[in-house]
Amino acid sequence: MAFDLFLLEVVISGLMTGVMYSLVALGFVLIFKASGVFNFAQGVLALFAALALYDFLAEDGWFFAVFGFTLPVWLAIPATALIMIFLAWVIERAVLRFLVKQEEIILFMATIGLAFVLEGLGDLLFGSDVKPLDIGIPQGASDLLLDNFNLYVEKLEIVAAATAAVLVTALAIFFQKTRVGRALRAVADDHQAALSVGISLNKIWVIVWSVSGIVALVAGIMWGSKSGVQFSLSLIALKALPVLILGGFTSVPGAIVGGLIIGVGEKLAEVYVGPLVGGAIENWFAYVLALGFLLFRPQGLFGERIIERV
Amino acid sequence: MSAVIQSEREALLSVNNIEVIYDHVILVLRGVSLEVMKGGVVALLGANGAGKSTTLKAISNLLGAERGDVTKGSITFQGEDVQSLSPNELVRRGVIQVMEGRHCFEHLTVEENLLTGAYTRTDGRSRVAEDLDLVYQYFPRLKERRTSQAGYTSGGEQQMIAVGRALMARPAVILLDEPSMGLAPQLVEEIFEIVKRLNEDEGVTFLLAEQNTMMALRYSNYGYILENGRVVMDGEASALAENEDVKEFYLGVSGDDRRSFRNVKAYRRRKRWLS
Ligand SMILES: Nc1ncnc2c1ncn2[C@@H]1O[C@H](COP(=O)(O)OP(=O)(O)OP(=O)(O)O)[C@@H](O)[C@H]1O
Ligand SMILES: [Mg+2]
Numbered sequence: 001m002a003f004d005l006f007l008l009e010v011v012i013s014g015l016m017t018g019v020m021y022s023l024v025a026l027g028f029v030l031i032f033k034a035s036g037v038f039n040f041a042q043g044v045l046a047l048f049a050a051l052a053l054y055d056f057l058a059e060d061g062w063f064f065a066v067f068g069f070t071l072p073v074w075l076a077i078p079a080t081a082l083i084m085i086f087l088a089w090v091i092e093r094a095v096l097r098f099l100v101k102q103e104e105i106i107l108f109m110a111t112i113g114l115a116f117v118l119e120g121l122g123d124l125l126f127g128s129d130v131k132p133l134d135i136g137i138p139q140g141a142s143d144l145l146l147d148n149f150n151l152y153v154e155k156l157e158i159v160a161a162a163t164a165a166v167l168v169t170a171l172a173i174f175f176q177k178t179r180v181g182r183a184l185r186a187v188a189d190d191h192q193a194a195l196s197v198g199i200s201l202n203k204i205w206v207i208v209w210s211v212s213g214i215v216a217l218v219a220g221i222m223w224g225s226k227s228g229v230q231f232s233l234s235l236i237a238l239k240a241l242p243v244l245i246l247g248g249f250t251s252v253p254g255a256i257v258g259g260l261i262i263g264v265g266e267k268l269a270e271v272y273v274g275p276l277v278g279g280a281i282e283n284w285f286a287y288v289l290a291l292g293f294l295l296f297r298p299q300g301l302f303g304e305r306i307i308e309r310v
Numbered sequence: 311m312s313a314v315i316q317s318e319r320e321a322l323l324s325v326n327n328i329e330v331i332y333d334h335v336i337l338v339l340r341g342v343s344l345e346v347m348k349g350g351v352v353a354l355l356g357a358n359g360a361g362k363s364t365t366l367k368a369i370s371n372l373l374g375a376e377r378g379d380v381t382k383g384s385i386t387f388q389g390e391d392v393q394s395l396s397p398n399e400l401v402r403r404g405v406i407q408v409m410e411g412r413h414c415f416e417h418l419t420v421e422e423n424l425l426t427g428a429y430t431r432t433d434g435r436s437r438v439a440e441d442l443d444l445v446y447q448y449f450p451r452l453k454e455r456r457t458s459q460a461g462y463t464s465g466g467e468q469q470m471i472a473v474g475r476a477l478m479a480r481p482a483v484i485l486l487d488e489p490s491m492g493l494a495p496q497l498v499e500e501i502f503e504i505v506k507r508l509n510e511d512e513g514v515t516f517l518l519a520e521q522n523t524m525m526a527l528r529y530s531n532y533g534y535i536l537e538n539g540r541v542v543m544d545g546e547a548s549a550l551a552e553n554e555d556v557k558e559f560y561l562g563v564s565g566d567d568r569r570s571f572r573n574v575k576a577y578r579r580r581k582r583w584l585s
Contacts, residue, residue, distance in 0.1 A: 101377055179429065186415045186426045193413035195375055197475060198401030198430040 009152055010271050011264055016157035018263020019164045023219035024236055025243040025255035026168070027212040033188040033250050034208040035096070037107045041115035043237020045213055048087070048118050050220030050229040051126045053080040054133055062125065073135045077217075084213030092206045100201070119234060128231055133224035160222040167218055168256060171211070175252075180207060188250070242290030248300030257301065262286045321345040322515055323369065323405070323483055328383030330364050330373065330539075338364050340539040341383070346483065346517050351509050353526040353547060354519045356536035362519035363410050365536070366485040369517075370407035371397050387483075402430045404482030410491065410519070412472040416461030420452050423460050423471050427478030438478070445474040448504055466497040473501070477508070486518040490525060498522065502529045527551040
């Protein structure tokens with residue numbers, strides 16, 4: 001029995017890491033679907049969001065230095081969201097607009113540049129030390145699960161999973177039920193046709209980058225609460241790549257499921273296979289899994305069905 | 311120039327001597343002029359590569375997305391110069407294009423496709439819902455298939471979606487590019503009948519590019535024939551349909567979009583001789 005409980009704990013902790021991967025991958029998918037741009041800067045967006053949020057909350061931040069007070073959490077989060085929207089607008093104005101007619105590889109390289117600019121800016125503005133982010137998410141194990149099922153699960157992880165679920169539901173409703181959501185899907189399907197019915201691509205890009213920025217903010221909050229806001233956060237972007245290969249670059253459910261599979265898979269591999277090969281599987285397991293997928297199912301688990309009529 | 315505009319003050323849409331260049335080097339339109347009267351159905355005819363689609367895209371300003379530029383001439387709609395307007399603003403003002411090849415949003419349902427046509431509208435949900443009903447009256451088949459993914463509908467249905475989607479914008483003029491492409495003759499007729507009804511009952515003006523010359527002339531009141539990026543002939547649709555040159559060029563092949571090279575050459579020769 002104890003063994004099974006341990007397995008369950010490993011799976012749950014894997015799921016929680018997976019939620020993080022899913023969130024970052026989700027940001028990628030949104031931008032990729034709407035504009036065909038592979039946004040290398042997605043991980044840095046999460047870092048930037050977390051840094052900005054920290055700045056509103058902490059007494060050693062710019063906000064405090066300028067205004068002499070800090071913001072309460074319930075104000076700081078929407079304020080950071082506004083910053084992410086503003087950032088999206090700037091990115092569209094300063095970068096995307098001038099590169100739209102270029103090859104995709106050029107846009108991709110532009111996002112690499114963007115990643116370094118944002119990272120540099122973050123360093124310059126906020127410093128590169130690890131910052132504890134506390135937005136009041138309870139710490140420690142959930143007593144309920146521990147007492148009743150003898151199961152050790154972090155409260156933070158439960159909050160993260162619930163938040164991710166709410167976020168994904170909200171996004172699904174936004175995409176399926178609203179006029180702008182419909183326009184976003186239209187652009188993803190056929191941007192020329194979208195243009196022909198009067199949908200403004202520039203506006204749509206600002207919207208998707210804003211939505212991705214807000215998804216990044218949620219990822220940044222969760223990751224920052226868990227291990228502090230630090231620059232290694234931008235590295236989870238690299239883990240998002242195998243997630244995307246697994247889930248398919250254009251699939252929102254794929255990003256979620258892919259993230260969870262990789263999160264759980266690497267934890268299980270670490271625990272059960274790790275000792276046999278000397279550990280550290282967690283670092284490369286995802287890439288090996290992705291490689292397998294590239295060989296046998298390159299469109300990913302949920303890669304958008306290509307409609308072919310005969 | 312201004313004298314020309316004066317005499318054309320009745321025109322809803324007028325294209326004055328435009329030149330279009332793709333990729334900064336490929337000259338495709340070499341001075342095209344045409345006008346579309348309010349309430350008219352005007353046909354823009356010509357063989358493959360004549361420049362029909364390019365002309366329509368110059369008007370709707372979809373050229374930008376294809377690295378095309380209008381380098382000379384002007385385009386006016388309701389007397390206003392509209393060359394610098396984005397497609398978004400043009401749709402708001404009532405100019406919308408139905409692109410060649412239909413371009414439905416494959417993963418959206420039929421109804422969602424239609425609703426995207428109303429994207430630029432600001433007159434409220436209930437007006438949009440009324441127009442959706444209207445579109446379903448014209449295309450009952452779309453109503454039956456409203457929840458199907460557009461990618462899985464037939465070619466004819468997709469053409470109906472594309473036209474219905476444009477109607478949802480409440481346009482003054484629809485630039486309709488090759489509605490007959492790849493459709494069975496009976497369906498082509500059905501589509502043209504609907505164009506006629508929309509023109510007569512809803513007051514929608516049409517500029518339609520077609521290779522199916524005889525069919526297009528049957529349903530329009532004026533026509534332009536385009537060749538190599540120039541207008542080589544224009545006139546009342548009935549006169550064009552009776553014109554010997556046009557007949558020789560297009561007769562017997564009107565239902566088919568493949569034309570023999572010999573015919574084209576004979577037509578060109580005759581053209582040169584005529585002009
Ligand atoms: N994006 C583009 N870049 C470069 N050249 C182009 C482009 N689009 C069209 N052309 C060229 O412009 C010419 C006119 O093309 P256009 O599509 O306007 O012709 P069309 O009359 O619509 O022909 P079709 O009946 O085949 O649709 C062709 O020679 C074509 O090769
Ligand atoms: Mg064409």
